[in-house]
Amino acid sequence: MKVYLDNGSTTPVLKEVVEAMLPYFTEKYGHPLFIYSLGRESYDAVEATKEVIADTVNASPEEITFTSSGTEANDIAIRGVAYANKSKGNHIITTKIENPSVLRVTEALEKEGFKIDYLDVDKEGFVNLTQLKEKLNEKTILVSIMHVNDEIGTIEPIKEVGEILETLNYKVYFHVDAAASYGKIPINIEEMNIDLLSISAHKIHGPKGIGALITKKDVKITSIQHGYISLFKLKPGTENVPGIVGFGKAAELAFKDFNSNVAHMTKLRDKLIKGIQETIPDSILHGPIGDKRSPANVNFSFKYVEGESIMLYLDLRGIAVATGSACSTRKLEPSHVLTAIGVKPEVAHSSIRFTLSKLNTEEEIDYVLKELPEVIENLRRISPIKPGAF
Amino acid sequence: MKVYLDNGSTTPVLKEVVEAMLPYFTEKYGHPLFIYSLGRESYDAVEATKEVIADTVNASPEEITFTSSGTEANDIAIRGVAYANKSKGNHIITTKIENPSVLRVTEALEKEGFKIDYLDVDKEGFVNLTQLKEKLNEKTILVSIMHVNDEIGTIEPIKEVGEILETLNYKVYFHVDAAASYGKIPINIEEMNIDLLSISAHKIHGPKGIGALITKKDVKITSIQHGYISLFKLKPGTENVPGIVGFGKAAELAFKDFNSNVAHMTKLRDKLIKGIQETIPDSILHGPIGDKRSPANVNFSFKYVEGESIMLYLDLRGIAVATGSACSTRKLEPSHVLTAIGVKPEVAHSSIRFTLSKLNTEEEIDYVLKELPEVIENLRRISPIKPGAF
Numbered sequence: 117m118k119v120y121l122d123n124g125s126t127t128p129v130l131k132e133v134v135e136a137m138l139p140y141f142t143e144k145y146g147h148p149l150f151i152y153s154l155g156r157e158s159y160d161a162v163e164a165t166k167e168v169i170a171d172t173v174n175a176s177p178e179e180i181t182f183t184s185s186g187t188e189a190n191d192i193a194i195r196g197v198a199y200a201n202k203s204k205g206n207h208i209i210t211t212k213i214e215n216p217s218v219l220r221v222t223e224a225l226e227k228e229g230f231k232i233d234y235l236d237v238d239k240e241g242f243v244n245l246t247q248l249k250e251k252l253n254e255k256t257i258l259v260s261i262m263h264v265n266d267e268i269g270t271i272e273p274i275k276e277v278g279e280i281l282e283t284l285n286y287k288v289y290f291h292v293d294a295a296a297s298y299g300k301i302p303i304n305i306e307e308m309n310i311d312l313l314s315i316s317a318h319k320i321h322g323p324k325g326i327g328a329l330i331t332k333k334d335v336k337i338t339s340i341q342h343g344y345i346s347l348f349k350l351k352p353g354t355e356n357v358p359g360i361v362g363f364g365k366a367a368e369l370a371f372k373d374f375n376s377n378v379a380h381m382t383k384l385r386d387k388l389i390k391g392i393q394e395t396i397p398d399s400i401l402h403g404p405i406g407d408k409r410s411p412a413n414v415n416f417s418f419k420y421v422e423g424e425s426i427m428l429y430l431d432l433r434g435i436a437v438a439t440g441s442a443c444s445t446r447k448l449e450p451s452h453v454l455t456a457i458g459v460k461p462e463v464a465h466s467s468i469r470f471t472l473s474k475l476n477t478e479e480e481i482d483y484v485l486k487e488l489p490e491v492i493e494n495l496r497r498i499s500p501i502k503p504g505a506f
Numbered sequence: 507m508k509v510y511l512d513n514g515s516t517t518p519v520l521k522e523v524v525e526a527m528l529p530y531f532t533e534k535y536g537h538p539l540f541i542y543s544l545g546r547e548s549y550d551a552v553e554a555t556k557e558v559i560a561d562t563v564n565a566s567p568e569e570i571t572f573t574s575s576g577t578e579a580n581d582i583a584i585r586g587v588a589y590a591n592k593s594k595g596n597h598i599i600t601t602k603i604e605n606p607s608v609l610r611v612t613e614a615l616e617k618e619g620f621k622i623d624y625l626d627v628d629k630e631g632f633v634n635l636t637q638l639k640e641k642l643n644e645k646t647i648l649v650s651i652m653h654v655n656d657e658i659g660t661i662e663p664i665k666e667v668g669e670i671l672e673t674l675n676y677k678v679y680f681h682v683d684a685a686a687s688y689g690k691i692p693i694n695i696e697e698m699n700i701d702l703l704s705i706s707a708h709k710i711h712g713p714k715g716i717g718a719l720i721t722k723k724d725v726k727i728t729s730i731q732h733g734y735i736s737l738f739k740l741k742p743g744t745e746n747v748p749g750i751v752g753f754g755k756a757a758e759l760a761f762k763d764f765n766s767n768v769a770h771m772t773k774l775r776d777k778l779i780k781g782i783q784e785t786i787p788d789s790i791l792h793g794p795i796g797d798k799r800s801p802a803n804v805n806f807s808f809k810y811v812e813g814e815s816i817m818l819y820l821d822l823r824g825i826a827v828a829t830g831s832a833c834s835t836r837k838l839e840p841s842h843v844l845t846a847i848g849v850k851p852e853v854a855h856s857s858i859r860f861t862l863s864k865l866n867t868e869e870e871i872d873y874v875l876k877e878l879p880e881v882i883e884n885l886r887r888i889s890p891i892k893p894g895a896f
Binding site for chain 2: 120122125126127128129130131133134138141142143145146147149150151152153154155184185186187188190191195215216217220221223224316318323324325326340341342343344345346352353354355356357358359424427428430431436437438
């Protein structure tokens with residue numbers, strides 16, 4: 117049996133999505149800037165997709181910029197706002213548990229003289245709102261907080277952050293990296309007071325190579341990329357029309373049966389958590405439980421064994437999962453997220469992230485719950501680290 | 507009959523290319539950074555494609571960075587070298603006829619304090635090498651010259667420029683935008699002394715949304731984008747694996763029958779030029795003739811009529827072509843390239859660019875040569891501008 121439980125890293129593209137894209141490779145291949153028929157056809161497809169995406173988060177079509185990834189959306193948003201507003205202030209607030217696609221950007225800005233505060237989180241990964249209020253000042257131009265933590269599934273209090281920023285007597289832009297929540301947790305940029313939102317297609321069964329940044333009309337933002345004119349001021353270059361169309365179809369399908377998909381994932385998530393807790397001793401769940409956890413995320417440390425070994429042994433049994441920091445696979449540092457919630461390095465190194473999608477089945481979870489305890493037991497038998505070591 | 511003659515803007519994706527990509531959407535969808543089987547499969551596909559692309563220009567696989575477009579490759583190359591070497595100098599040389607994806611970048615750098623010289627070109631679009639030698643000085647850090655002009659097909663003397671830069675007793679990096687030449691004119695970065703080369707998939711029957719920057723190992727370059735770790739230092743974010751695989755297949759097919767493809771395009775090009783010159787009075791060919799012109803490019807002005815009208819009337823007859831500046835479609839300024847070669851604005855506005863690919867046929871050219879004279883004649887009949895007006 118093959119079980120893919122790394123949907124937080126990337127997802128298989130749905131057949132319907134590929135089918136929607138196909139004509140845009142071979143038949144409707146016109147350049148969307150050209151006003152002959154083939155070009156207009158592509159232009160219309162891009163415009164239609166802007167509407168589809170906008171509808172899913174209560175935005176307007178003209179607020180959509182298609183990017184080449186969620187990473188790029190974060191870079192364009194954060195540096196774009198930083199550069200455009202630096203005459204007003206050089207202070208940015210984010211969190212210690214952001215995705216590297218945010219942290220690498222804020223680190224680059226620090227080198228350029230911006231002052232960045234990284235908010236602490238509690239043991240379940242919830243951002244400290246008291247600290248946020250303390251750090252906010254008239255030099256603050258941007259707050260960037262992820263909607264869902266990609267490693268431990270914590271759903272951050274985005275609406276509360278939006279309300280805090282709304283009550284200030286100076287304007288602070290609010291950017292939300294929603295790569296891990298889009299299509300799984302409702303997002304309403306108006307109700308949540310979000311100014312900029314980053315999303316990605318390949319996390320919702322769309323193609324790799326396409327993301328989007330939603331930028332409210334009144335946001336003061338500078339383009340950080342330069343080049344050939346395109347339909348998008350913030351992202352020059354020939355539009356990836358098939359990718360855009362695929363993103364639109366994936367979004368349409370993600371939101372079509374939204375509630376039943378979420379209910380399905382939640383059921384599988386809770387079955388997996390319960391099954392692990394019942395069958396594997398010394399297993400530690402990271403992140404919150406219940407409705408403040410992403411329906412798609414399960415993260416456990418299995419003490420005394422290395423996450424990487426677990427991953428490779430599960431792979432031999434057809435099960436794909438992520439380990440440690442899902443975003444630092446080829447590095448050996450412990451996850452910055454697990455570190456931030458107070459997990460010791462040794463325990464962090466034994467963590468495994470299981471991320472679900474609407475395509476996973478109960479049978480797959482049963483299979484994992486049959487194989488995983490064996491893998492852990494076998495590895496513990498040969499582990500040089502023994503119970504009691506930490 | 508449908509005739510697509512705007513292959514310089516973008517091309518249809520070949521069936522074989524789509525077929526090569528398909529498994530990477532639905533089956534081999536793993537994230538290439540992960541070391542479980544699905545991830546390694548994607549990683550291997552990226553690595554194999556690096557070799558394919560490297561081979562086509564005599565580079566090494568580790569010199570390849572996949573980008574989201576040729577535009578992005580130019581931005582990463584030019585700003586990356588500019589920022590990394592600004593302690594050495596702030597002088598950059600380029601030409602007046604570069605693609606906007608270069609010119610918008612150099613304009614941005616000018617605002618940041620870099621000094622840019624824009625070389626003149628002669629009436630056929632060839633860059634002035636005497637002027638290049640005059641402008642070079644110890645503050646010069648970069649020369650960026652396109653291989654083939656995308657509007658008028660001029661093949662620039664890249665090898666001669668490389669030789670000039672090689673003889674200097676200080677290092678000047680040489681960047682070449684090869685979007686319009688790759689797959690049609692041989693490129694050898696070693697023999698041509700090229701340090702950085704930009705190419706694009708969708709100009710050679712590959713997918714939109716993927717390009718590459720080839721950067722020689724010893725080039726001092728800074729990353730201008732920040733974010734999530736990837737296989738490419740200069741382009742963060744999840745790799746567009748299907749796009750990369752498609753690019754590789756398109757390159758493989760472009761170089762497989764390179765000489766016969768080039769001979770075929772050259773034959774069609776010369777047939778179209780000759781046919782137009784014989785049947786349409788007051789038609790002016792822009793750019794050189796013979797082997798110093800891209801095999802894929804024909805550009806004529808048809809005096810007394812607007813290019814946009816010609817384009818739209820040809821579109822009604824199933825023929826897709828570009829007009830004026832192929833890169834400023836939704837603007838009304840005359841082409842900067844035609845202006846640089848000394849074409850008057852009125853004549854520039856009546857220009858039509860026909861760009862060929864290996865897929866075009868003699869029958870298609872016959873069809874164009876039947877329809878085009880009628881379209882021009884009809885338009886001239888209703889034109890308010892009469893012969894003798896300019």
